[in-house]
Amino acid sequence: MSYSNPSKPKNLFTKTTCPYCGVGCGVLAHTDDYGVVTVTGDTEHPANLGRLCSKGTALGETVYLDERLLYPEILGEQVSWEQALATVAGRFSKIIAAHGADAVALYVSGQLLTEDYYVANKLMKGFVGSSNIDTNSRLCMSSVVAGYKRAFGEDIVPGCYEDLERAKLIVLVGSNTAWCHPVLYQRIVDTKNNNPDLQIVNIDPRKTQTSSVADLHLAIRPGTDSVLFNGLLVWLETAGEHNAMYTRNFTRGMQAALDSAKNSAASIEIVAEKCGLPANDVEAFFRLFARTERTVTAFSQGINQSSSGVDKINSIINCHLYTGRIGRPGMGPFSLTGQPNAMGGREVGGLANQLAAHMEIHNETHRQRVKRFWNSPVIAKTEGLKAVDLFNAIDEGKIKAVWIIASNPIVSLPEADKVRSALEKCELVIVSDCVRETDTVKLAHIRLPATTWGEKDGTITNSERCISRQRSFLQPPGLAKPDWWIVTEVARKMGFTDAFPYTSPVEIFREHARLSGFENENERLFNIDALADITSSQYNALTPIQWPVTRQSPNGTARLLSAARFSTTDKKANFIAIEPRLPANACSTDYPFILNTGRVRDQWHTMTRTGMSPRLSAHTIESYVEIHPDDAHRHAINDFEIVEITNTLGKSIYVRAQFSDKQQPGSIFVPIHWNQQFSSQARVGSLIKAVLDPISGQPEFKHSVAKIRPWHANWYGFLISRHKPALKYASYWARSRGKGFWRYEVAGQVNPEDWSEHARTLLGRVGEQENWIEFYDKARFHYRAARIVNDRLDACIFIYPSNALPPRDWLISLFQKGTITPEERASLLTGTPPADQQDYGRIVCACFNIGEKLITQTIRANSLRTTDEIGQILKAGTNCGSCKPELSEYLKTIWGH
Ligand code: SF4
Numbered sequence: 070m071s072y073s074n075p076s077k078p079k080n081l082f083t084k085t086t087c088p089y090c091g092v093g094c095g096v097l098a099h100t101d102d103y104g105v106v107t108v109t110g111d112t113e114h115p116a117n118l119g120r121l122c123s124k125g126t127a128l129g130e131t132v133y134l135d136e137r138l139l140y141p142e143i144l145g146e147q148v149s150w151e152q153a154l155a156t157v158a159g160r161f162s163k164i165i166a167a168h169g170a171d172a173v174a175l176y177v178s179g180q181l182l183t184e185d186y187y188v189a190n191k192l193m194k195g196f197v198g199s200s201n202i203d204t205n206s207r208l209c210m211s212s213v214v215a216g217y218k219r220a221f222g223e224d225i226v227p228g229c230y231e232d233l234e235r236a237k238l239i240v241l242v243g244s245n246t247a248w249c250h251p252v253l254y255q256r257i258v259d260t261k262n263n264n265p266d267l268q269i270v271n272i273d274p275r276k277t278q279t280s281s282v283a284d285l286h287l288a289i290r291p292g293t294d295s296v297l298f299n300g301l302l303v304w305l306e307t308a309g310e311h312n313a314m315y316t317r318n319f320t321r322g323m324q325a326a327l328d329s330a331k332n333s334a335a336s337i338e339i340v341a342e343k344c345g346l347p348a349n350d351v352e353a354f355f356r357l358f359a360r361t362e363r364t365v366t367a368f369s370q371g372i373n374q375s376s377s378g379v380d381k382i383n384s385i386i387n388c389h390l391y392t393g394r395i396g397r398p399g400m401g402p403f404s405l406t407g408q409p410n411a412m413g414g415r416e417v418g419g420l421a422n423q424l425a426a427h428m429e430i431h432n433e434t435h436r437q438r439v440k441r442f443w444n445s446p447v448i449a450k451t452e453g454l455k456a457v458d459l460f461n462a463i464d465e466g467k468i469k470a471v472w473i474i475a476s477n478p479i480v481s482l483p484e485a486d487k488v489r490s491a492l493e494k495c496e497l498v499i500v501s502d503c504v505r506e507t508d509t510v511k512l513a514h515i516r517l518p519a520t521t522w523g524e525k526d527g528t529i530t531n532s533e534r535c536i537s538r539q540r541s542f543l544q545p546p547g548l549a550k551p552d553w554w555i556v557t558e559v560a561r562k563m564g565f566t567d568a569f570p571y572t573s574p575v576e577i578f579r580e581h582a583r584l585s586g587f588e589n590e591n592e593r594l595f596n597i598d599a600l601a602d603i604t605s606s607q608y609n610a611l612t613p614i615q616w617p618v619t620r621q622s623p624n625g626t627a628r629l630l631s632a633a634r635f636s637t638t639d640k641k642a643n644f645i646a647i648e649p650r651l652p653a654n655a656c657s658t659d660y661p662f663i664l665n666t667g668r669v670r671d672q673w674h675t676m677t678r679t680g681m682s683p684r685l686s687a688h689t690i691e692s693y694v695e696i697h698p699d700d701a702h703r704h705a706i707n708d709f710e711i712v713e714i715t716n717t718l719g720k721s722i723y724v725r726a727q728f729s730d731k732q733q734p735g736s737i738f739v740p741i742h743w744n745q746q747f748s749s750q751a752r753v754g755s756l757i758k759a760v761l762d763p764i765s766g767q768p769e770f771k772h773s774v775a776k777i778r779p780w781h782a783n784w785y786g787f788l789i790s791r792h793k794p795a796l797k798y799a800s801y802w803a804r805s806r807g808k809g810f811w812r813y814e815v816a817g818q819v820n821p822e823d824w825s826e827h828a829r830t831l832l833g834r835v836g837e838q839e840n841w842i843e844f845y846d847k848a849r850f851h852y853r854a855a856r857i858v859n860d861r862l863d864a865c866i867f868i869y870p871s872n873a874l875p876p877r878d879w880l881i882s883l884f885q886k887g888t889i890t891p892e893e894r895a896s897l898l899t900g901t902p903p904a905d906q907q908d909y910g911r912i913v914c915a916c917f918n919i920g921e922k923l924i925t926q927t928i929r930a931n932s933l934r935t936t937d938e939i940g941q942i943l944k945a946g947t948n949c950g951s952c953k954p955e956l957s958e959y960l961k962t963i964w965g966h
Contacts, residue, residue: 073640081099081304082097082098083097083098083099083540083541084096084113084114084537084538084540085097085098085523085539085540085541086114086233086529086537086539087124087125087128087409087576088119088409088522088539088678089124089181089409089673090124090249090250090251090409090532090673090678091114091250091405091406091407091408091409091410091411091412091531092116092117092250092252092253092532093409093530093532093533093537094110094111094114094116094117094120094121094125094252095110095111095113095114095116095117095341095531095537095593095613095759096108096109096110096111096114096121096125096128097109097110097111097219097830098128098129098542099751100542100543100646101724102493103237105129106127106128106129106132106243106542106543107123108125108126108129109121109436110125113297113612113769114537114613115535115554115613116232116250116252116537116613116744117533119746120252120255120256120948120949120950121252121949122251122252122255122949122951123251123670123671123684123685123915123916123952124251124369124671124673124679124685124947124951125169125252125949126677126684126915126916126948127671127682127684127685128522128917130682130683130684130685131522131679132523132677133545133681133682133754133862134174135501135506136504136681137504137505137518137521137546137549138502138503138505138510138516138517138518138549139505139518139546139549140547140548141153141514141516141517141518141548142514142515143515144514147829148272149546150550151234151516151559151820153401153517154555154558154804155473156515157232157499157515157517158562158563159562160455160497161173161197161470161472161497161563162563164353164470164496164527164697165197165344166468166657168469168607170197170198170199170201170231170447170673171199171201171453171466171467171468172467172470172471173197173199173201173470173471173472174199174201174203174215174454174459174463174467174470174471174472175192175201175471175472175473175474175760176191176200176202176203176204176205176285176322176456176459176460176464176471176472176473176474176478177189177191177202177203177204177205177414177419177473177475177476177478178204178205178408178474178475178476179203179204179205179206179407179408179409179410179411179414180208180282180408180410180475180476180840181346181405181410181413181414181419181474181475181525181552181910182410182413182525182526182527182528182529182530182539182553182580183410183413183414183416183417183529183530183536183554183578183581184475184494184527184553184574184576184577184581185474185551185552185553185556186204186410186413186414186417186419187289187417187425187551187553187577187580187581188417188556188557188560188569189202189419189474189552189556189569190202190417190425190560190568190894191425191443191568192418192440192556192560192563192565192569192954193437193444193449193453194418194424194425194430194445194448194449194649194661195439195440195445195448195449195568195652196446196448196449196560196563196565196568197563197804198443198446198448198449198450198455198555199331199448199449199453200421200430200451201421201453201454201459201462201783202419202421203419203421203453203454203455203456203459203470204414204419204420204454204476205368205408205456205476205478205481205685206407206414206415206419206420206769207376207421207455207456207457207765207766207767208374208406208418208456208481208482208768208770209370209373209406209407209408209411209421209766209767210404210407210411210767210913211373211384211455211583211762211765212372212373212374212378212379212381212382212762212764212765212767213373213378213404213406213422213891214415214420214765215382215384215762215764215765216378216379216381216382217382217386217404217949218384219379219383219465219645219764220383220386220390220642220643220644220959221595221630221635221636221637221642221643221644221899221917222635222636222637222638222642222643223426223594223595223635223636224415224595225424225426225594225629225630225653226403226404226412226532226533226534226629227395227396227401227402227403227628227630228365228396228400228401228402228403228533228627228628229533229534229535229615229628230253230532230533231398231627231628232358232398232399232400232401232403232628232873233253233256233257233260233365233367233403234256234260234399235363235398235399235501236344236363236364236365236608237266237267237361237362237363237364237399237511238266238267238268238269238270238357238358238363238364238365239257239267239268239269239270239360239364239365240269240270240272240354240358240364240365240366240367241270241271241273241279241283241366241367241757242272242273242294242366242367242368242369242371242372242385243272243273243291243294243368243369243370243371243372243373243771243776244273244279244368244369244370244371244405245273245275245277245278245279245369245371245667245668246279246367246446247277247278247279247282247670248277248279248367248407248462248564248668248669248670248951248954248956249369249370249404249405249667249668250279250532251408251520251670251949251951252368252522253405254279255950255953256702257269257282258282260574260691261282263933265505265571268284268285268361269282269283269285269460269826270283270284270285270286270287270354271285271286271287271298272286272287272289272297272354273287273288273292273371273628274288274289274290274291274370274665274733274736274857275288275665275695275731275732275733275736275738276288276731276957277731278670278954278958279540280695280731281954281957281961282954283351284352284589285350287344287345287346287350287351287354288345288346288727288733289344289450289562290343290344290346290649291663291665291736291771291772292343292377292652292771292772293343293344293345293649293651294371294372294375294381294384294385294644295344295377295380295381295647295649296333296334296340296344296382296649297331297334297340297344297346297351298381298384298385298388298645299329299333299334299340299649300330300334300336300337300339300340300344300351300355301354301355301358301388302326302334302384302387302388303327303330303334303335303336304328304337304355304359305355305388305392306327306391307355308355308359308390309361309591310350310360311391311392312393312394314393314394315390315392315633316390316644317392317634318394318401318633319393319642319918320634320641320642320643321639321643321644322388322643322644322645322646323390323391323644323928325644325646325937326387326644326645326646326647328371329646329647329648330384330387330646330647331618332648333647333648333649333650333749337355337670337711338350339351343621344419345752346405346539346633347598351392354425358388359483361402362392362400362401363394363399364389364392364394364400364401365399365400365401365402365403366385366386366388366401366402366403366725367404367405368381368402368404368405368500369404369406369407369414369813370407370667370770370837371771371773373404373736373767373852374767374770374771375762375767375771375772375834376652376653376654376760376761376762376763376769376770376772377649377650377762377771378654378767379762379764379765380431380645380647380648380649380650381785382402382404383647384397384645384647384649385402385404385643386645387647388962389401389402389469389645390642390644390725395534395630395633395642396629396630396631396632396633396780397628397631398546398555398628399630400683403532403633404532405490405532406531406532408693409529409855410529410530410637410710411532412485412529412530412532412534413528413529413530414530415427415614416530416581416585417581419558420960421452421453421454421455421459422447422452422453423453424436424439424768425439425584425596426439426523426581426584426585426587426593426595427585427593427595428593428859430450430451430452430850431451432454432771432820434487435746435799436448436450436465437589437707438587439584439825440582440831442583442587443568443910444567444568445568448456455469455480455761455765455766456478456482456766456768457483457484457759457761457768458652458766459471460478460482460487460488460491460492461487461491461493463491463492463494463933464490464491466494468495469491469495469496469497470495470496470497470499470649471495471497471498471499472498472499472500472501473498473500473502473509473513474501474502474519474520474552474556475501475502475503475552476509477507477508477509477674477675477677477744477746478509479507479509479752479754480507480508480509480675480744480745480752480754481674481675481741481754482754482757482768483754483757483759483768483769483770484718484754484755484757484759484761485752485754485755485757486720487759489508489512492509492512493512497514497515498512498513498515498759499513499514499516499517500512500513500515500516500517501516501517501518501519501552501555502516502517502518502519502677503519503521503549503677504521504677506676506746507744507746508675508744508746508752509673509743517548517550517552517555518547518548518551518835519549519550519551519552519555520541520545520550520552520680520925521678522539523541523543523546524541524543524545524546524821525541525547525551525553526533526537526539526540526541526551526553526574527539527553527554527574527577527578528578528611529852530616530628532745533615534615534616534626535613535614535615535625536597536611536613536614536615536616536618536780537611537613538608538609538611538715540609542606543901543964545760551574552572553571553874554571554579557569557571558866563656571607573637574608575603575604575605575608575609578600578603579600579601579602579603581597581802582597582598582599582600582601582603583598583601585597585598585843586598586601586619590853592636592638593636594615594617594629595616595617596617596618596619596668597617597618597619597620597660598619598623599617599618599620599622607644609771612667613629615672615946617751619952621776624916630642631918634864642851643815644840645784651952652760652769652772653760653769654758654760654773654774655774656735656768656771657774659776660716660717660774660776661733661735661774662700662736662737662775662776662777663735663736663737663772663773663774664714664716664736664737664738664753664756664772664773664774665736665738665739665758665771665772666739666740666741666753666757666770666771666773666818667738667740667741667771668737668739668740668741668742669688669689669740669742670689670845670952671686671687671688671689671949671951672685672689672740672742673742673790674741674742674743675741675742675744676742676743676744676746676747678886680742680746680747680805680806681806681960682806683806683807683808683809684808685776685805685887685915686805686806686807686911687805687911687914687915687918688911688912688913689740689750689811690747690752690803690805690814691722691724691725691741691743691803691805691814691955692722692725692739692740692742692743692748692753692803693724693725693740694712694714694724694725694726694727694737694738694739694777695727695728695729695731695732695737695738695739696728696729696737696777697728697729697730697732697733697735697736698728698729698730699730699734700735700737701726704777704778704779705779705933706726706779707872708726708727708728708778708781709725709726709727709777709872710725710779710780711723711724711725711726711782711816711872712724712725712777712778712779712871713724713778713779713780714737714739714756714775714777715756715776715777715778716756716758716773716775717758717774717780718758718759720755720756721750721756722751722752722753722755722756723738723741723749723750723751723780723801724739724751725803725814726779735948737775737777738775739753739755739756741753741754741770743803744905746804747803747804747805748802748803748804749799749800749801749802749803751803751957755843756773756775757769757770757773758773758823759821761777765867780801782801782818782868783817783818783820783870784798784816784817784820784870785816785868785869785870785871785872785874786814786816786864786866786867786868786874786879787808787812787814787815787866787874788812788813788815788817788832788865788867789810789811789812789813789864789865789877789880789881789884790810790811790813790831790832790862790863790864791809791810791811791863791864791884792795792811792832792863792864793811794811794813794832794864795829795831796813796815796819796831797821797827797831798817798819798820798827799815799817799819800816800818800819801814801816801817802814802815802816803846805882807881808884808885808964809879809882809884809885810884812877812881824845824852824868825843825845825852825854828843828852828854828866828868829841829854831866832854832856832863832864832865840856840857840863841854841856841857841899842854842855842857842894842897842898843855844898848869849866849870849948850869851869851870852867852868853865853866853867853868853898853900854866854898855898856895859888859947860888861886861888862880862883862884862886862889862897863888865880865897867900867961874900875899875900875901876901877900877903878901878908878909878911878912878920878922879899879900879902879907879908879909880897881907882909883897892905894905907922907923908920908921908922908925909921910922910923910924911954913945913956914943914944914945914952914954915949915950915951915952916945916947916948916949917944917945917947917948918941919944919945920942921959924939924943924956924959925959925963927939927942928959928960928963929942931965933960934960934964936953936956936960939956939960
């Protein structure tokens with residue numbers, strides 16, 4: 070099913086933005102006569118200047134309608150919008166009247182546009198009168214908000230992307246930029262290629278794809294980042310690298326921070342010992358930092374997702390304050406946000422502990438100001454419940470109604486099974502989503518169909534404070550509506566019509582801009598007042614612009630804090646004395662592994678969008694655990710074997726083992742994406758204990774503890790089919806989408822009575838039995854079968870007693886063909902190509918469908934030494950460039966350097 074009614078005349082481009090990561094790339098979207106959407110990078114967008122990563126490039130493949138939620142539903146029955154909205158408003162109002170405002174909650178998302186976010190926050194804090202609205206951005210950047218506020222008095226990102234190109238030293242801490250912010254990574258690599266003097270230090274317990282660009286990789290002991298940066302602060306003092314004029318005039322609290330740093334990290338030897346690093350490497354990093362004025366320290370989830378994330382951030386900021394390296398080109402502490410509009414959410418106060426427009430709930434002046442501006446009957450008095458506490462309150466029955474918008478907390482929150490049982494018990498669960506079946510939507514009493522990328526219209530703000538338009542170019546299908554519209558209509562039905570008069574996003578944006586300047590008097594740097602009178606046509610034509618956008622700086626502001634006037638009462642920045650705390654979860658004999666989590670190159674969050682794309686699904690087809698080979702041998706685990714990982718709560722997941730010497734012994738890594746739509750049980754959220762940063766409430770996703778053991782099945786197999794089979798007998802399964810087919814990896818402990826009969830039930834269709842071919846060696850327990858319809862491969866299944874199955878890549882290539890030849894048919898059940906064909910291996914370059922085997926063969930055959938040389942022959946890496954770090958790895962593996 071595809072869009073037949075694009076909202077734009079065909080063959081015209083729409084300038085919009087990518088909906089995935091915080092880089093916030095501009096894209097040009099184009100719909101052809103058949104409704105097929107293609108996207109290219111927008112060369113005029115300052116974030117990417119035309120570049121896109123694999124996810125952005127494949128956006129066109131994700132505008133599927135097949136799995137969309139198209140109509141409002143109550144208890145599974147389709148209803149009208151009128152009925153759905155009236156029910157939501159009525160039930161919310163009743164619960165508030167009976168139990169108070171804090172008995173209801175909203176859980177929203179960094180996927181929302183700023184306008185959506187604004188009305189949701191306004192409804193809860195100004196009209197319901199509760200701060201029980203939190204967002205999944207709590208899971209990715211709330212520690213940064215708290216860290217910036219402690220240091221600068223406001224949530225301010227001082228720098229911009231250009232600083233990465235003007236720096237002489239880039240320190241990437243806890244950030245696999247190559248996979249998580251790929252276009253920024255490409256900008257860094259291009260800068261490095263043009264300027265070999267640029268030094269890059271990568272601080273990460275894992276050696277990742279990002280490490281390949283680094284001059285120095287510090288494989289730090291997990292959780293010890295504050296020790297390292299405290300040590301750096303001490304070293305800077307010893308080395309005389311103190312900007313005394315800056316600290317004297319513009320900061321306070323330096324001596325306490327230094328004293329505290331000396332307590333934990335007095336010497337290089339102590340730092341090296343505590344961080345598990347060679348002393349020489351620590352010294353090399355310190356010397357580099359000390360002598361390089363233009364230093365950017367960029368950090369991401371490896372720092373934020375920690376029970377001491379806020380302290381880690383302040384330990385980094387302390388070093389920049391000490392050297393005065395903030396607010397000038399090529400320097401500064403720089404948080405790379407995870408989601409496309411995490412920043413927009415911060416602007417409107419989408420977190421439970423914020424108000425709006427960078428104002429504070431605990432500040433009576435701010436509360437009354439916002440109340441006056443909104444002309445609201447009430448204003449939230451205290452901070453609301455942060456994400457994990459909010460779902461705990463649902464579990465305890467304190468919150469009786471929750472409205473989840475554009476998020477999938479049953480997959481993404483820690484202790485995800487507890488989240489599920491909380492929602493199962495909850496009196497009223499409302500979910501607004503664009504997808505018909507997610508783990509969370511399944512549990513909703515009321516389902517509200519929301520528009521999605523391509524249909525949505527509004528603004529987002531990326532990691533460098535750049536506000537960009539996200540524009541619609543597709544008509545919403547079915548009865549799907551924008552999130553701002555849904556919230557607005559519910560607010561009206563709750564009796565707040567006058568305060569929610571909106572009929573379009575621009576009206577909301579104007580109000581948001583006005584509030585940012587309302588009684589501001591330079592108190593808050595977040596100010597876009599100059600956009601408060603924007604007309605509809607100006608809004609439609611709005612080009613990317615970095616806030617603040619004021620009457621004095623109408624064209625935006627690239628860097629902040631250059632005047633060293635902070636948002637604190639005395640306008641000085643705060644050093645924060647840091648006493649490093651190690652992660653609360655400690656390994657034991659029974660649970661010997663540190664469990665780390667993160668993203669893979671081609672998937673996004675819980676796969677509700679990227680899981681639709683065949684191109685993106687080809688790179689990593691099932692979840693896995695990266696484990697050091699020594700650990701694997703100690704635990705009798707073989708490469709590619711299915712393993713069970715269990716946490717101290719007794720929860721388990723089942724994933725494929727993947728050996729990697731880039732993993733530290735004692736640590737394992739599992740990706741965050743897989744949910745129960747794509748796997749039997751690979752939701753790593755169920756293994757994460759809800760240990761939180763005490764200030765930000767951000768969960769520790771990088772340091773859980775677990776044990777691991779092989780999981781043995783009676784049979785293993787895979788099936789590839791043009792139709793989705795109804796699986797039976799498979800205790801383990803992982804599903805991925807191909808172009809015109811589904812691929813399943815399966816394993817089971819119970820055998821069907823007759824494999825031949827079972828396979829036909831799974832894959833066959835009545836009346837077409839004559840095209841069924843099969844091979845069944847009962848003695849060796851090898852079963853293989855294929856279904857061919859009109860000389861076209863329709864489905865195949867391979868079942869073995871062990872994991873030693875044939876490669877899938879050649880078989881998959883047959884599904885791309887109209888018909889198969891007699892030779893291919895003859896080879897089909899061996900799983901290997903005929904003599905004149907090749908198996909090109911697992912797809913590495915998703916843009917040009919180039920496989921691993923072809924790449925390594927070509928490197929060897931042509932003595933290739935660079936990724937550009939590979940690109941010249943195979944085209945791999947020449948479009949989005951996301952596979953370049955892997956191409957570099959192949960070159961290193963083959964040539965040894
Ligand atoms: Fe989208 Fe990739 Fe750009 Fe991130 S880097 S915004 S995922 S195209």
